[in-house]
Amino acid sequence: MGLLFSKPHKDGDHGNLESGFTKYFKNYEPETKIISEATTHLIELCLEKGDINGANSIISDALKNIDNAxxxxxxxxxxxxxxxxxxxxxxxxxxxxxxxxxxxxxxxxxxxxxxxxxxxxxxxxxxxxxxxxxxxxxxxxxxxxxxxxxxxxxxxxxxxxxxxxxxxxxxxxxxxxxxxxxxxxxxxxxxxxxxxxxxxxxxxxxxxxxxxxxxxxxxxxxxxxxxxxxxxxxxxxxxxxxxxxxxxxxxxPAEKRLLLSLLNITEAAIQKKYNSAKQTILLKSMLDGFVVACPILSILKVLDKERLKKHLDDYRDLFGVDDKSLMFMAADAQVPVELLKKKLKSPYLLELKEETLEGLLFKYVEKIAIATGGFLATGLYLKKTYYLQLYFLDTVAEDAKVLLQEAYSKK
CATH class of the missing domain: 3.40.50.300 (P-loop containing nucleotide triphosphate hydrolases)
Structure with a gap:
């Protein structure tokens, strides 16, 4: 994913601006998108014209529809x-x-x-x-x-x-x-x-x-x-x-699909939930704005840390790897909860030193750049917290798969 928007041409041609957004949403089957094809098209039209405010207005309305659905x-x-x-x-x-x-x-x-x-x-x-x-x-x-x-x-x-x-x-x-x-x-x-x-x-x-x-x-x-x-x-x-x-x-309807990502009963179900959450992260991060330089080397602010903790807690809760869910699973399996927790990575993410988190994040962004054909080479970037949220989401989703395998092995 990485860089989702290229810098508009100096001659006023904004054609490249929408290309990252278009490519990103083409990765999802129509029935799994959390915004409709019509909404996606309107956002693309605004981006073609370089109308960031117009695109953000449409995104804001779409997110409200999702939140209120x-x-x-x-x-x-x-x-x-x-x-x-x-x-x-x-x-x-x-x-x-x-x-x-x-x-x-x-x-x-x-x-x-x-x-x-x-x-x-x-x-x-x-x-x-x-x-x-x-x-x-x-x-x-x-x-x-x-x-x-x-x-x-x-x-x-x-x-x-x-x-x-x-x-x-x-x-x-x-x-x-x-x-x-x-x-x-x-x-x-x-x-x-x-x-x-x-x-x-x-x-x-x-x-x-x-x-x-x-x-x-x-x-x-x-x-x-x-x-x-x-x-x-x-x-x-x-x-x-x-x-x-x-x-x-x-x-x-598209805006209701995220709500029905219910149970981690198969790896495919976990992946669908992951895809829905990933789309939401992108849309919310777009509203948060862009930076011109790669944001990896900036220091996290206290407010950023508080927001990231809330995001991580929300992801763990959504995917059933929160502390309460782990306690129930440990009781069912008759094993100490700490033993179960040691198999996971997400409970310890915010305990990492910032330098360690920076290193992990840098490798993660490099991986994104390779996977998306080098979008990170130039242009506009989403803020650092966007990449961290994605890293947290990836980690939580992998933990959910670990717990699923653990449940099957007990059976």
Missing amino acids: TINIAVTGESGAGKSSLINALRGVKHEGKDAAEVGVTETTMKVAPYEHPKVKNLTLWELPGIGTLKFPPKDYLEKVNFEKYDFFIIVSATQLTKHELDLAKAIRIRKKNYYLVRSKVDCDLENEKKSKPRSFNRENTLNKIRNYYLDALKENKIDEPQVFLISNFNLSDYDFPVLMDTLVKDL
Whole structure:
């Protein structure tokens, strides 16, 4: 990444000014960008004209939209399908935790219940009562649960599709919102199938049989382009949960995508979260302005250090490598938290001497320069704190992958 903007030509040709910005955002697939194509184009137009103030105004509005964006996810279906378990899984909380959605063998939700995500502000999962219960008959269901509030619906089913679920899917589509059908408890189905047919059991055949049943039922009821995801609420990295998360992110407006970077269940999920955070760092750093010379040799001010500490704490929290998360993981693994912490680098970044941090940062910027074709050779530079934030983000993301591998090794 490095130098993102070249110095405008003296003859007034500002064509090079936007090239770094354009190239940077071309590195991301359209469905993973946190600002829309239209917003990117407007910023590029301003940069072509040398209108930095205009570009910053657009960026400022885009960041406000991201900061103020909310996501409301409705989780619905018949009673006993596993709605509460899915909500707890999406929020990354234990079923017996004090803030967990209540899980039980009977219908435990008798009214609409909101659950805020513990790490992602403005993200709320709403557990809706089971459709078809006495208090929520099908004909009044969507009105009673305040249909318009939600960005999309997850319909959870644990056995066979019922008429209520099919009618609900149709009604959601008619009202032009997205729904995703989640078939929960597939781990239980596989276990039962293996016990009943030990000789002929085939995992993939069983999963395909379950999936095809749902797809056929939806198509027979004239529900176009159905999407079915097979999951286990107790083992999110298996089955279709990662695919479900990718689909949800892709279908959201650009400004809401950062909010849905939820769980570190795979390295790919960590990378998506990293890419979203990286784009945000660039946009905010552009608002902070540019310097003409390479900023690496400048001394950090006290205020810079305070800001950097907050950024580092935010990244560690977002990626689940904060002290509280480490304590929970250490308790689960039955190892001392300090032993777990020694495997990571991010908790100790701000303990480094400034000279040591300068050396690490210099090597990091050199690496960026090589990777981006020598953008650092001339022109405008973003401030030193930008490069440090990127270095911190890289370190935290790598720590998250280390913890993921650690969790798998314990299994």
